[in-house]
Amino acid sequence: xxxxxxxxxxxxxxxxxxxxxxxxxxxxxxxxxxxxxxxxxxxxxxxxxxxxxxxxxxxxxxxxxxxxxxxxxxxxxxxxxxxxxxxxxxxxxxxxxxxxxxxxxxxxxxxxxxxxxxxxxxxxxxxxxxxxxxxxxxxxxxxxxxxxxxxxxxxxxxxxxxxxxxxxxxxxxxxxxxxxxxxxxxxxxxxxxxxxxxxxxxxxxxxxxxxxxxxxxxxxxxxxxxxxxxxxxxxxxxxxxxxxxxxxxxxxxxxxxxxxxxxxxxxxxxxxxxxxxxxxxxxxxxxxxxxxxxxxxxxxxxxxxxxxxxxxxxxxxxxxxxxxxxxxxxxxxxxxxxxxxxxxxxxxxxxxxxxxxxxxxxxxxxxxxxxxxxxxxxxxxxxxxxxxxxxxxxxxxxxxxxxxxxxxxxxxxxxxxxxxxxxxxxxxxxxxxxxxxxxxxxxxxxxxxxxxxxxxxxxxxxxxxxxxxxxxxxxxxxxxxxxxxxxxxxxxxxxxxxxxxxxxxxxxxxxxxxxxxxxxxxxxxxxxxxxxxxxxxxxxxxxxxxxxxxxxxxxxxxxxxxxxxxxxxxxxxxxxxxxxxxxxxxxxxxxxxxxxxxxxxxxxxxxxxxxxxxxxxxxxxxxxxxxxxxxxxxxxxxxxxxxxxxxxxxxxxxxxxxxxxxxxxxx
Amino acid sequence: xxxxxxxxxxxxxxxxxxxxxxxxxxxxxxxxxxxxxxxxxxxxxxxxxxxxxxxxxxxxxxxxxxxxxxxxxxxxxxxxxxxxxxxxxxxxxxxxxxxxxxxxxxxxxxxxxxxxxxxxxxxxxxxxxxxxxxxxxxxxxxxxxxxxxxxxxxxxxxxxxxxxxxxxxxxxxxxxxxxxxxxxxxxxxxxxxxxxxxxxxxxxxxxxxxxxxxxxxxxxxxxxxxxxxxxxxxxxxxxxxx
Numbered sequence: 001x002x003x004x005x006x007x008x009x010x011x012x013x014x015x016x017x018x019x020x021x022x023x024x025x026x027x028x029x030x031x032x033x034x035x036x037x038x039x040x041x042x043x044x045x046x047x048x049x050x051x052x053x054x055x056x057x058x059x060x061x062x063x064x065x066x067x068x069x070x071x072x073x074x075x076x077x078x079x080x081x082x083x084x085x086x087x088x089x090x091x092x093x094x095x096x097x098x099x100x101x102x103x104x105x106x107x108x109x110x111x112x113x114x115x116x117x118x119x120x121x122x123x124x125x126x127x128x129x130x131x132x133x134x135x136x137x138x139x140x141x142x143x144x145x146x147x148x149x150x151x152x153x154x155x156x157x158x159x160x161x162x163x164x165x166x167x168x169x170x171x172x173x174x175x176x177x178x179x180x181x182x183x184x185x186x187x188x189x190x191x192x193x194x195x196x197x198x199x200x201x202x203x204x205x206x207x208x209x210x211x212x213x214x215x216x217x218x219x220x221x222x223x224x225x226x227x228x229x230x231x232x233x234x235x236x237x238x239x240x241x242x243x244x245x246x247x248x249x250x251x252x253x254x255x256x257x258x259x260x261x262x263x264x265x266x267x268x269x270x271x272x273x274x275x276x277x278x279x280x281x282x283x284x285x286x287x288x289x290x291x292x293x294x295x296x297x298x299x300x301x302x303x304x305x306x307x308x309x310x311x312x313x314x315x316x317x318x319x320x321x322x323x324x325x326x327x328x329x330x331x332x333x334x335x336x337x338x339x340x341x342x343x344x345x346x347x348x349x350x351x352x353x354x355x356x357x358x359x360x361x362x363x364x365x366x367x368x369x370x371x372x373x374x375x376x377x378x379x380x381x382x383x384x385x386x387x388x389x390x391x392x393x394x395x396x397x398x399x400x401x402x403x404x405x406x407x408x409x410x411x412x413x414x415x416x417x418x419x420x421x422x423x424x425x426x427x428x429x430x431x432x433x434x435x436x437x438x439x440x441x442x443x444x445x446x447x448x449x450x451x452x453x454x455x456x457x458x459x460x461x462x463x464x465x466x467x468x469x470x471x472x473x474x475x476x477x478x479x480x481x482x483x484x485x486x487x488x489x490x491x492x493x494x495x496x497x498x499x500x501x502x503x504x505x506x507x508x509x510x511x512x513x514x515x516x517x518x519x520x521x522x523x524x525x526x527x528x529x530x531x532x533x534x535x536x537x538x539x540x541x542x543x544x545x546x547x548x549x550x551x552x553x554x555x556x557x558x559x560x561x562x563x564x565x566x567x568x569x570x571x572x573x574x575x576x577x578x579x580x581x582x583x584x585x586x587x588x589x590x591x592x593x594x595x596x597x598x599x600x601x602x603x604x605x606x607x608x609x610x611x612x613x614x615x616x617x618x619x620x621x622x623x624x625x626x627x628x629x630x631x632x633x634x635x636x637x638x639x640x641x642x643x644x645x646x647x648x649x650x651x652x653x654x655x656x657x658x659x660x661x662x663x664x665x666x667x
Numbered sequence: 668x669x670x671x672x673x674x675x676x677x678x679x680x681x682x683x684x685x686x687x688x689x690x691x692x693x694x695x696x697x698x699x700x701x702x703x704x705x706x707x708x709x710x711x712x713x714x715x716x717x718x719x720x721x722x723x724x725x726x727x728x729x730x731x732x733x734x735x736x737x738x739x740x741x742x743x744x745x746x747x748x749x750x751x752x753x754x755x756x757x758x759x760x761x762x763x764x765x766x767x768x769x770x771x772x773x774x775x776x777x778x779x780x781x782x783x784x785x786x787x788x789x790x791x792x793x794x795x796x797x798x799x800x801x802x803x804x805x806x807x808x809x810x811x812x813x814x815x816x817x818x819x820x821x822x823x824x825x826x827x828x829x830x831x832x833x834x835x836x837x838x839x840x841x842x843x844x845x846x847x848x849x850x851x852x853x854x855x856x857x858x859x860x861x862x863x864x865x866x867x868x869x870x871x872x873x874x875x876x877x878x879x880x881x882x883x884x885x886x887x888x889x890x891x892x893x894x895x896x897x898x899x900x901x902x903x904x905x906x907x908x909x
Binding site: 010011324325328329360363366370380388400401404405408409415420429443445450452458461462463464466467468472475479480481483 | 669676678680681682683684685688689692696697698699700701702704706707708709710712714715716717718719720721722723724726727730759789791808809811812813839840841843844845846847848849850851852853854855856857858859860861884885887888889891892
């Protein structure tokens with residue numbers, strides 16, 4: 001992309017009123033959401049520093065960590081592949097696809113094209129995964145609502161977290177009418193439900209599920225994948241083959257570090273304490289094959305460059321939301337799948353060296369660094385890209401000032417010569433002062449033509465005929481020798497008020513309710529009747545259960561096998577998490593993961609003694625590392641992909657009810 | 668005992684707004700501080716550094732270091748971005764040059780932005796200044812985020828007699844100056860500026876206070892172009908108004 005193209009795109013974005021409204025809406029909501037979410041994390045500054053240091057350690061010792069991680073993941077039964085670049089990653093995937101297709105042909109006589117369900121992955125965008133698959137005759141469907149919308153439009157995502165942030169509900173309404181044949185509507189729940197129905201079929205029939213990876217845990221070989229809608233869970237649970245795509249830098253050393261990063265990620269991205277679903281994948285489920293493709297694609301080069309710190313990024317999108325430039329132009333204008341401040345740093349290394357010019361599109365205001373939960377010095381990185389230090393320092397001189405017009409370079413060079421010595425500088429100052437008097441005899445601010453850049457929207461001050469340096473000798477200083485130095489009053493820092501919770505189950509209930517879930521405290525004796533009463537009130541005549549659900553559901557037929565038409569699922573949970581109102585579910589006896597995912601109503605049975613104070617406590621449970629897969633559920637499935645409007649119930653259950661068996665008296 | 672400080676006036680105040688420099692000297696005198704002006708100083712090199720032209724910034728930074736090395740005491744800079752350049756930018760600029768890095772570090776430790784020096788070093792907030800009417804304060808980006816200076820100018824303004832301080836909506840948003848950014852990306856810069864001026868107008872204050880001359884000339888330039896009568900002043904001018 002040339003400077004000229006970039007500036008044309010900037011002007012187009014600024015002229016697009018629809019886009020401007022969407023972007024203003026995004027900026028305000030995301031900023032407020034993030035600030036509110038971090039209010040619940042009093043030790044945020046320490047966490048941020050710790051996260052920075054953990055990532056610094058991972059990037060510094062990346063090869064060692066990768067070796068350990070690969071050993072662990074392989075031992076867990078997941079097939080690991082390393083890809084140096086996008087071609088190799090695609091080749092590896094095609095190999096997997098062909099072997100699946102081979103099996104497919106025997107059973108189905110090989111008529112249907114292979115179907116791939118994909119949950120959100122920026123890495124797949126980086127390697128242009130969809131186009132490569134389509135070219136190979138594979139049908140690939142994006143399952144994140146925002147990604148699905150942009151795929152239907154033949155576009156690419158315009159934001160790391162909210163891919164369709166550039167669109168308004170009317171755009172989506174028109175699109176669904178045209179592509180899915182529904183009557184035109186601007187009703188967001190109707191639009192969401194339409195996508196849900198279409199994509200449900202995709203999940204159930206997909207041959208391969210593809211996902212990204214948010215964090216790979218070195219110690220345990222766990223893949224952590226977060227989504228709000230539930231599509232990440234679907235893609236990693238339902239299809240017989242699951243392929244994860246992961247950048248080699250996305251590692252954290254252990255589960256304690258995972259807790260740290262999870263506490264930062266959702267707060268920074270969407271203002272949630274945790275995303276609705278955090279899948280923790282250790283090994284394949286029964287009858288499932290899992291692959292992990294680890295991609296370098298320029299990351300090792302980035303690591304060896306002065307931009308290594310950019311590899312600390314956890315792709316939360318907070319810097320995009322904080323950036324005043326992103327707010328004006330949106331994601332597409334950048335011409336890179338990684339827009340915003342972080343994109344302007346890494347795109348030249350991961351996408352196209354020409355994109356170094358993006359780094360000039362910043363006022364260096366630092367709002368990005370302030371918003372970054374890992375404290376990446378983004379303005380510092382942008383300055384390095386501008387100076388040509390990004391990739392090879394050997395060609396630094398030719399790339400210095402990359403992206404700025406020659407006229408500006410010339411101006412700065414001339415300024416350096418003029419300001420070389422103070423006497424020469426004084427001469428130029430006086431000449432400038434005289435010239436500006438002649439140019440603008442009356443007005444202290446001169447009207448400059450628009451082509452100067454400055455003159456486009458503002459006037460320029462006249463230079464002083466007598467600059468400060470020539471006035472200095474005439475300033476008579478009268479130093480006040482008797483200054484009384486008042487002692488500044490410092491407010492003692494107010495210690496964070498203790499949260500007003502009576503008990504862990506009280507806190508859990510409050511948090512879950514805030515997420516749109518419901519909790520009921522019951523005695524063990526009354527549980528079966530309360531459960532049946534509840535299910536019957538919803539006209540549910542059949543439920544999916546796991547082994548815990550099977551113990552308590554009476555009077556209503558139950559099924560232990562996954563069945564997509566059943567409307568409710570009743571499961572147990574390993575633990576509740578009071579600080580976030582979350583439930584930790586694990587695969588094991590019975591179909592916990594599908595019974596909690598496929599139906600529209602999910603009912604959890606949990607003892608109050610199973611409620612733990614924090615996420616860190618839950619992740620310390622030994623089962624987390626021992627089971628094939630687990631998931632942390634934080635409220636009902638949700639999306640805000642259309643106009644940032646919260647809509648409950650996408651791919652996962654739209655209702656979440658927790659029945660808490662009060663055993664506080666007996667413990 | 669009277670403290671003596673070195674004034675790094677910055678090329679913008681020197682060339683465009685010498686009145687701010689004079690006001691600042693008066694204010695420092697009233698705070699019990701004697702001011703010296705090393706006359707060989709020119710520009711810190713920030714414009715070239717921010718544009719990515721490090722080979723152009725290097726000689727200017729070396730010149731600045733040489734000039735101030737000959738002096739002692741705190742170096743006071745009436746601009747957040749220039750102070751951030753000397754305090755942080757020089758360490759980046761000389762990161763691969765051990766000898767100069769040491770010299771840059773020594774200089775870096777002597778540098779204070781004007782309000783930071785008054786409040787944090789001199790513990791002065793009350794300077795008997797007086798201003799009738801409303802004032803609103805725009806926190807400049809480098810001052811706020813790179814130096815972490817925000818409390819200091821607010822304390823100083825809060826002590827100005829008769830002044831009614833009103834909050835600027837969306838105050839931490841950039842005004843769109845950003846050095847060469849304001850010339851290179853005029854359309855973007857204009858959007859930021861328009862929003863900043865609109866927020867300023869919402870306060871009903873006729874006067875916007877800044878502690879960075881880059882923002883001053885940018886916002887004032889925008890107001891003038893739009894034919895508005897509001898003014899942008901440097902905090903030293905407010906504190907020098909008795």
